Amino acid sequence: MIPTLRRRELLTLGLAGLGAALLKPSNPARSSNRGLRVIVVGSGLAGLAAARQLQQQGHQVTVLEGRDRLGGRTWTSRAWPDLPMDLGAGWIHGTSGNPITALARSSGAQLVDTSLENALVYGADGKPLSASQEQQLDRLDRRLVAAVAQAQEQEGPDLSLQGLVARTFGWDRLSNDDRQRLRYLVNNRYEQEYGAGALALSSRWLDMDGAYGGGEALLVPGFSAIVEALAQGLTILSGQRVQEVIWGGPSAAAGGSGGVTVVCQTGPGGEPRRFEADKLVLTVPLGVLKAGSIQFNPPLPAAKQTAIQRLGMGTLNKCCLRFARPFWPTDVDWLGQIDPGPGDWMEWVSLAKPLNQPVLIGFHAGASAVALEALNDAAVVASAMASLRRLYGPGIPEPIGVQISRWHADPFSGGAYSFNALGSTPADRQVLAKPLAQRLFFAGEASHPNLFGTVHGAYLSGLRAAAEL
Numbered sequence: 107m108i109p110t111l112r113r114r115e116l117l118t119l120g121l122a123g124l125g126a127a128l129l130k131p132s133n134p135a136r137s138s139n140r141g142l143r144v145i146v147v148g149s150g151l152a153g154l155a156a157a158r159q160l161q162q163q164g165h166q167v168t169v170l171e172g173r174d175r176l177g178g179r180t181w182t183s184r185a186w187p188d189l190p191m192d193l194g195a196g197w198i199h200g201t202s203g204n205p206i207t208a209l210a211r212s213s214g215a216q217l218v219d220t221s222l223e224n225a226l227v228y229g230a231d232g233k234p235l236s237a238s239q240e241q242q243l244d245r246l247d248r249r250l251v252a253a254v255a256q257a258q259e260q261e262g263p264d265l266s267l268q269g270l271v272a273r274t275f276g277w278d279r280l281s282n283d284d285r286q287r288l289r290y291l292v293n294n295r296y297e298q299e300y301g302a303g304a305l306a307l308s309s310r311w312l313d314m315d316g317a318y319g320g321g322e323a324l325l326v327p328g329f330s331a332i333v334e335a336l337a338q339g340l341t342i343l344s345g346q347r348v349q350e351v352i353w354g355g356p357s358a359a360a361g362g363s364g365g366v367t368v369v370c371q372t373g374p375g376g377e378p379r380r381f382e383a384d385k386l387v388l389t390v391p392l393g394v395l396k397a398g399s400i401q402f403n404p405p406l407p408a409a410k411q412t413a414i415q416r417l418g419m420g421t422l423n424k425c426c427l428r429f430a431r432p433f434w435p436t437d438v439d440w441l442g443q444i445d446p447g448p449g450d451w452m453e454w455v456s457l458a459k460p461l462n463q464p465v466l467i468g469f470h471a472g473a474s475a476v477a478l479e480a481l482n483d484a485a486v487v488a489s490a491m492a493s494l495r496r497l498y499g500p501g502i503p504e505p506i507g508v509q510i511s512r513w514h515a516d517p518f519s520g521g522a523y524s525f526n527a528l529g530s531t532p533a534d535r536q537v538l539a540k541p542l543a544q545r546l547f548f549a550g551e552a553s554h555p556n557l558f559g560t561v562h563g564a565y566l567s568g569l570r571a572a573a574e575l
């Protein structure tokens with residue numbers, strides 16, 4: 107997710123201390139209780155949290171990871187050796203009481219705040235908004251927020267966000283300027299946050315997620331600092347792509363093994379490898395479950411399949427452009443633009459202020475992100491640079507380095523994070539999270555009732571699954 111001003115401040119969950127507690131050495135040999143054999147599928151924050159917790163309780167835990175790297179949708183790229191870049195999660199959203207803050211601190215990672223309020227917004231003419239234009243935008247924004255809040259109070263069928271905007275503002279009667287402003291606000295406020303277009307988003311269940319208070323912090327060494335700390339002392343086998351989960355045999359009481367068998371593909375042309383365990387914690391992303399690339403034997407119950415189908419998997423991509431020196435104002439964190447065109451590049455974050463680096467990260471979300479993924483790097487950069495030239499003139503230099511994420515096409519994620527799609531309800535997340543036959547447990551950001559789409563939601567879901575087990 108990208109930072110947002112609109113998330114409701116949540117309760118302090120009282121779990122912040124858990125972050126630090128979980129960084130205690132995790133050494134199974136130190137436990138006298140050999141416990142159960144547990145397989146955890148996935149080495150993202152959900153999988154690592156579950157695995158550490160279970161290992162500390164004395165279970166024999168093996169983590170199976172399909173990729174050749176750990177961390178899942180937290181991915182710190184080292185393509186620029188002097189500048190770690192997070193191509194997945196970038197911010198600790200709300201540092202107060204957030205267990206990820208505690209983890210970051212105990213792993214020694216330096217945090218730097220950015221502020222959404224420290225933003226410069228450009229109009230469709232490519233010039234910074236004047237004070238009166240800003241007020242106009244604010245007024246429209248308040249109407250948009252009020253319309254969403256009202257939609258949530260009303261009975262009757264749910265409406266897509268696009269449907270709600272069309273109904274509230276009378277789209278056909280709006281001036282071209284107002285349409286451009288509204289497109290910007292919808293993108294900035296909702297589409298970028300949930301990684302989904304307004305047509306796909308439920309207006310009833312929009313903005314129902316919780317949030318911690320405090321700042322929005324970047325990790326200077328990247329999220330890998332947390333992943334590496336959490337992974338210490340765990341048995342993790344990478345390159346093990348789970349293809350099949352066999353979970354339905356007779357229980358131990360009925361004379362069966364009562365356990366699970368996991369079949370993995372270990373690389374192109376590799377022999378399938380089988381792993382047996384008493385219990386399984388599955389933390390693969392919703393996008394992987396939707397793609398049906400893991401076969402369940404017996405199949406998952408119909409209710410769980412329906413929940414998987416109904417919840418949305420959004421896409422948010424980052425296009426990181428490194429320049430020799432900045433050509434944009436370096437005292438702001440965010441650059442927004444009311445784009446007269448298709449609106450692919452409405453949101454940029456600048457690393458000049460927080461990290462003293464001449465880097466701009468452009469975000470695109472939803473269907474536009476999926477469409478851009480199909481282009482090669484040169485075409486994506488050409489599109490991004492055309493947009494920046496509108497703001498800073500034709501003479502700006504080409505980037506000296508480029509890194510671009512493609513989360514939708516990635517078979518190990520199938521998107522960036524889950525969202526409440528039109529047709530889904532919060533109950534779908536509970537169904538998704540529900541254990542089966544006391545041997546198949548589910549975690550991952552999508553299974554968190556109200557902190558989905560975040561690193562902390564993923565982490566807490568892992569702890570929840572470990573507690574259930």
Ligand SMILES: Cc1cc2nc3c(=O)[nH]c(=O)nc-3n(C[C@H](O)[C@H](O)[C@H](O)COP(=O)(O)OP(=O)(O)OC[C@H]3O[C@@H](n4cnc5c(N)ncnc54)[C@H](O)[C@@H]3O)c2cc1C
Nearest residue numbers: 107148150151152172178179195196197348550551561564
């Ligand atoms: C571009 C982007 C920006 C984001 N920004 C933020 C942010 O700023 N702040 C924030 O809090 N959150 C952010 N998020 C969301 C956050 O990254 C995720 O919610 C969180 O990391 C999900 O963790 P997880 O453990 O649920 O899943 P994952 O991290 O996806 O872990 C699942 C693991 O399962 C593995 N796997 C998948 N299929 C198989 C298989 N068949 N066999 C074996 N292994 C498999 C995957 O390789 C992966 O390692 C962002 C995400 C993206 C993509």
